[in-house]
Amino acid sequence: MRKTTFSESRKGKASIFVVDQTVYCMRKKYEENARSGERSLKSAITEMLNTYNLKRKYDAANVIASWEKLMGKTIANRTGKIFVKKQVLFVEIQSAPLKHELNMSKSKILDIFKREFGEGVVDEVIFM
Secondary structure, eight states: OOOEEEEEOTTSSEEEEEETTEEEEEEOHHHHHHHHTOOOHHHHHHHHHHHTTOHHHHHHHHHHHTHHHHHOHHHHHTEEEEEEETTEEEEEESOHHHHHHHHHTHHHHHHHHHHHHOTTSOOEEEEO
């Protein structure tokens, strides 16, 4: 029969597990990283983007780069210029019927972008 017990140190810095009379000691990862000055790559990149005020430009480039993936190849082939200015996505459409169809489904397109990139990246879409 396997016997397992668990206890945490007084200061909460380590957890001790005993499994079949074998002792395992595990330090909490975030505390260990804080002591050594290490952090994850994601947090370092996020901090850099915020420090240099590049977050909006990064998000805009991300939106433009993923236009074909989100909207499909057919729509992307009939798309001219795409740019983001003040959280408004401007898209040049080269086909009048497609432009009309996309104007009718703006709310669905905004939902796709909000689901993919979160709130505040794209608030409005304008088809030119």
